[in-house]
Amino acid sequence: MRVKICGLTDPAQAHAIAGLGAHALGFICVPASPRYVAAEQLRALTAGLPPFIFKVGVFADAPLEAIEEAVQAGGLNAIQLHGEEEPQVCRDLAQSVPGVARIKALRLREAADLERIERYRGCVETVLLDSWHPAQLGGTGVTFDWQWLMGFKPGLPWILSGGLKPENLLTALHRLQPQAIDLSSGVEEAGQPGRKNLKKVAQVLAIARQFSEQSHVVV
Numbered sequence: 165m166r167v168k169i170c171g172l173t174d175p176a177q178a179h180a181i182a183g184l185g186a187h188a189l190g191f192i193c194v195p196a197s198p199r200y201v202a203a204e205q206l207r208a209l210t211a212g213l214p215p216f217i218f219k220v221g222v223f224a225d226a227p228l229e230a231i232e233e234a235v236q237a238g239g240l241n242a243i244q245l246h247g248e249e250e251p252q253v254c255r256d257l258a259q260s261v262p263g264v265a266r267i268k269a270l271r272l273r274e275a276a277d278l279e280r281i282e283r284y285r286g287c288v289e290t291v292l293l294d295s296w297h298p299a300q301l302g303g304t305g306v307t308f309d310w311q312w313l314m315g316f317k318p319g320l321p322w323i324l325s326g327g328l329k330p331e332n333l334l335t336a337l338h339r340l341q342p343q344a345i346d347l348s349s350g351v352e353e354a355g356q357p358g359r360k361n362l363k364k365v366a367q368v369l370a371i372a373r374q375f376s377e378q379s380h381v382v383v
């Protein structure tokens with residue numbers, strides 16, 4: 165079970181969360197987000213992180229130059245495409261930013277939205293399933309209807325996201341058996357987007373570890 169903690173804005177917190185055992189850290193490169201970090205901040209956030217930590221930049225219909233700049237500044241291992249990027253855009257990015265993994269986020273409004281995954285097969289390495297929200301692209305703290313994932317077998321690696329928090333994580337893991345999870349607002353200080361509560365992060369990592377041990381999953 166891999167754990168991605170997303171929406172970091174403070175270098176000391178990024179280091180602390182890496183030290184707690186998160187596998188991936190996410191940085192929001194979407195200017196409209198309250199968790200937005202510009203390229204220079206990204207450089208500071210990622211400097212000196214352990215080399216085995218996966219660094220993910222989150223974008224939404226961003227111009228290629230912005231993605232290239234962030235990839236370079238942050239030494240990113242992956243880009244998460246959280247907007248309306250078509251499969252061809254994802255394919256093209258393999259040429260533009262070679263060696264950087266692509267994660268396509270799908271914001272689910274109804275069960276039928278899961279069918280969109282098929283279009284991205286072969287265009288991205290991983291899909292991330294998040295909740296749809298009328299006014300926000302991500303970091304909403306809202307869960308989608310987990311019933312939609314009953315019998316779900318997409319045939320490519322996937323990450324469960326959307327409204328996960330220490331209180332509902334174990335239920336989600338038992339019911340949905342995701343390969344990886346992504347959390348943001350559920351591990352934040354109340355009313356402070358981008359400021360993580362390290363106790364909640366530690367709790368989440370302990371739950372994921374405990375679940376993996378019980379399920380004999382290699383962490």
Ligand SMILES: O=C(O)c1ccccc1NCC(=O)[C@H](O)[C@H](O)COP(=O)(O)O
Pocket residue numbers: 170171190192194197198199222223224246294301302303304305306325326327328346347348349350
């Ligand atoms: O977090 C944001 O502010 C954000 C803004 C614009 C696009 C994407 C964004 N976040 C993407 C993420 O990967 C979040 O971790 C994901 O939406 C889950 O958030 P939450 O429901 O708060 O755990």
